[in-house]
Amino acid sequence: MSDFWIILTGCLASVSCGLLGCFLILRQMAMVGDAISHAVLPGIVIAFLFSGSLDSVPMLIGAATFGVITTYLIELFNKKGGLQKDASIGITFTWLFAIGVILISLYADDVHIDQDCVLFGEIAYVALEPLISYIPGLSAPSTVWVLFIVMLLIIAMIIFGYKGLFLTTFDPSFAAAIGVSTVVWHYLLMSAVSVTTVVSFESVGAILVVALLIAPAATAYLITDKLPKMLVISALVGIIASFGGYYLAVWLDASVAAAIATVLGIEFTLAFLFSPQNGIIIKRLRR
Amino acid sequence: MWLFEQIVEFFSFQDVNIRYVALGTLLLGASSAIVGCFTFLRKKALVGDTIAHSILPGICLSFIVFKTKDPLMLLLGAMLSGWLSVYVVDYISANSKIKPDTAIGLTLSVFFGIGILLLTHIQHSGNSAQAGLDKFLFGKAASLVQNDVITFGIVSVILIGTIILFFKQFSLISFDVHFAKTIGLSVRTFEVILSTITVLAVAIGIQTVGVVLMAAMLITPAAAARFWTDKLKVMVIIAAIIGGISGIFGAFISYTAPSMPTGPWIVAVLSFIAIGSMLVAPKNGAISKIRKQNKNQRKILEDNIIKLLYKLGEKENEFFKNRSIRTLKNYREYPEKKLLKGLNILKKKNQVVLVNDLWVLTEEGKKAGMRIVRIHRLWELYLTTYLRIAPDHVHEDAETIEHIITPEMESKLEHLLDYPEKDPHSANIPYKNEKDINE
Numbered sequence: 001m002s003d004f005w006i007i008l009t010g011c012l013a014s015v016s017c018g019l020l021g022c023f024l025i026l027r028q029m030a031m032v033g034d035a036i037s038h039a040v041l042p043g044i045v046i047a048f049l050f051s052g053s054l055d056s057v058p059m060l061i062g063a064a065t066f067g068v069i070t071t072y073l074i075e076l077f078n079k080k081g082g083l084q085k086d087a088s089i090g091i092t093f094t095w096l097f098a099i100g101v102i103l104i105s106l107y108a109d110d111v112h113i114d115q116d117c118v119l120f121g122e123i124a125y126v127a128l129e130p131l132i133s134y135i136p137g138l139s140a141p142s143t144v145w146v147l148f149i150v151m152l153l154i155i156a157m158i159i160f161g162y163k164g165l166f167l168t169t170f171d172p173s174f175a176a177a178i179g180v181s182t183v184v185w186h187y188l189l190m191s192a193v194s195v196t197t198v199v200s201f202e203s204v205g206a207i208l209v210v211a212l213l214i215a216p217a218a219t220a221y222l223i224t225d226k227l228p229k230m231l232v233i234s235a236l237v238g239i240i241a242s243f244g245g246y247y248l249a250v251w252l253d254a255s256v257a258a259a260i261a262t263v264l265g266i267e268f269t270l271a272f273l274f275s276p277q278n279g280i281i282i283k284r285l286r287r
Numbered sequence: 288m289w290l291f292e293q294i295v296e297f298f299s300f301q302d303v304n305i306r307y308v309a310l311g312t313l314l315l316g317a318s319s320a321i322v323g324c325f326t327f328l329r330k331k332a333l334v335g336d337t338i339a340h341s342i343l344p345g346i347c348l349s350f351i352v353f354k355t356k357d358p359l360m361l362l363l364g365a366m367l368s369g370w371l372s373v374y375v376v377d378y379i380s381a382n383s384k385i386k387p388d389t390a391i392g393l394t395l396s397v398f399f400g401i402g403i404l405l406l407t408h409i410q411h412s413g414n415s416a417q418a419g420l421d422k423f424l425f426g427k428a429a430s431l432v433q434n435d436v437i438t439f440g441i442v443s444v445i446l447i448g449t450i451i452l453f454f455k456q457f458s459l460i461s462f463d464v465h466f467a468k469t470i471g472l473s474v475r476t477f478e479v480i481l482s483t484i485t486v487l488a489v490a491i492g493i494q495t496v497g498v499v500l501m502a503a504m505l506i507t508p509a510a511a512a513r514f515w516t517d518k519l520k521v522m523v524i525i526a527a528i529i530g531g532i533s534g535i536f537g538a539f540i541s542y543t544a545p546s547m548p549t550g551p552w553i554v555a556v557l558s559f560i561a562i563g564s565m566l567v568a569p570k571n572g573a574i575s576k577i578r579k580q581n582k583n584q585r586k587i588l589e590d591n592i593i594k595l596l597y598k599l600g601e602k603e604n605e606f607f608k609n610r611s612i613r614t615l616k617n618y619r620e621y622p623e624k625k626l627l628k629g630l631n632i633l634k635k636k637n638q639v640v641l642v643n644d645l646w647v648l649t650e651e652g653k654k655a656g657m658r659i660v661r662i663h664r665l666w667e668l669y670l671t672t673y674l675r676i677a678p679d680h681v682h683e684d685a686e687t688i689e690h691i692i693t694p695e696m697e698s699k700l701e702h703l704l705d706y707p708e709k710d711p712h713s714a715n716i717p718y719k720n721e722k723d724i725n726e
Contacts, residue, residue, distance in 0.1 A: 025385075030392040031333060038499060080573050081565040086388075087332040087510050094503035095558035098551035105548050207340065207498075208403070211396035218385055218393050254408040261400020268393065272383060280382055 002127030014238025021217030035093035041100030067194020121205030215264035316534025323505030336502035341372030343402025426497035496550030514568035597656025609645035664710035678711035
């Protein structure tokens, strides 16, 4: 049964990340996603200090707050400080991450956050959690529940907010002209990224969550030009990687999350070489 | 007192360990800051981040293949995979529709994933020799020993030497690649040299501050230094000083509080300096920019009010009449508070006086108002005469330029237009010495 829970956790996390990732890379905000995934660390630690546990609700609030702070700081340094975009991303997330690590060391006795876990998480722990039954007849580890709910929320956001997300992504000035607020969608998306990052944090860690955000979306982007198709393909790429990654990890006796990232890399390489429209080998053969 | 003792103890460098740690972090901070200046200026600030994440698979592979922790072999592996990652980012963004930032995020996270896969594989395989490989993840500055400092010293000399040797070429490819190409410089060669020393700086530095924070060691000092100067040489020196000071300071903090990690503190100090510079730097700092902006806005407000008073005088043919706030508001839609603020500034400058709650222009105020109106009308005439813009399109432009034109430009305009009497809307252009101004 433990295989099942681990693979399911991987699938849930990668579907949420893969869907959001599509919007991130289309808005050329991939590195902002990377920055957020690192910068939520102080939010997690502070939430932990207040609530005394790794409970989800304070953690989500802490993470969402810091995600928004990160986005805001990046823009502030960029626009008011006159710092180029990439440098303002780099400075913001390293600064917040450093504060997070300092806070962990400062309250080492109270905060049980493992340094390894911060970087690459440990998805296998999900199998050790007790099963909780929120719906009669269905019992699952709490991580799975949380990831499942977040995934549903993200799918709901995309379905009901499709028009807003679509317009603000592809044609911000038109969106603004017809009264769709780019700022609202921007911060909504960033909060969603922060929340997803933090619920995936324990399972896959700060850096590998970046792989889940960017790699499936980038792979899907090479395969199709249509946003709805891209979203579906991105989710599928993540699911395939969760299965493949689990068995690769078992075979090598290594970290599951890292193996998922590796498989994602392989999937991207395949799309890069053989995608019907954009693969470089296919393009060369056609010439 | 305790703090003072700690400071004395640390900075006397009596303790051998302190000496090594302080010297090591100083060298690391300074040399990575110097290299970072160029990555920063080439707008590749996140390349350092990519390399830092991507050297892990190289280190692990080199350990798996050679079964040794010989620093030189590990460094070789690190350099190779760090270098490969830079190439992969360039290749993906050049050969597909994937944007550079996506390529960076993709490469760094997948390379890091492969690295962790290999690292956990090595750790679980029960090979006891692997202990210590994880210092490449988090960095272990506090445990620097003599050998490390010697390595740092050698690497710093290589880095700084390369930069001094190729300073001209590096500055060319950082500022103007096209010009560099035109004069026949082999841009590709120097880009490769620059990436190589960046990879070297990262591979060394990462053992001290860890994967995530290495990017800050490269770019944060450079970004901070950029606010203080426009000259590359000065910028490199300031960045090196900032990097070095932060290095020592981080080492000092973890010396006084041993549970404190060195790397994050170095980065915290660096960020503090960078954000401070962003705020207070004299020319480029945010505060001085805001101050300049406020000054301009105040000038515009003053100009507009005095102009209004003058024009009312012109219209009613009575310049020194008392006028109430309400009258002024009828002509210019300013909030009362703003209007009062402007009037009070003008009062201090002795251009208006307040009589029984009513405002009166002074002789000086009349002159000031006349000047603004004159510039406005001269400019309108200039635009219609020389740029052939229709008379009904020139007001907006004159409205902005009237606050900017200096006395020198003003007399040039007068001269160029040969002291005209009427503007395109047939309004009089007022001059200081003209008698018939009130006719």
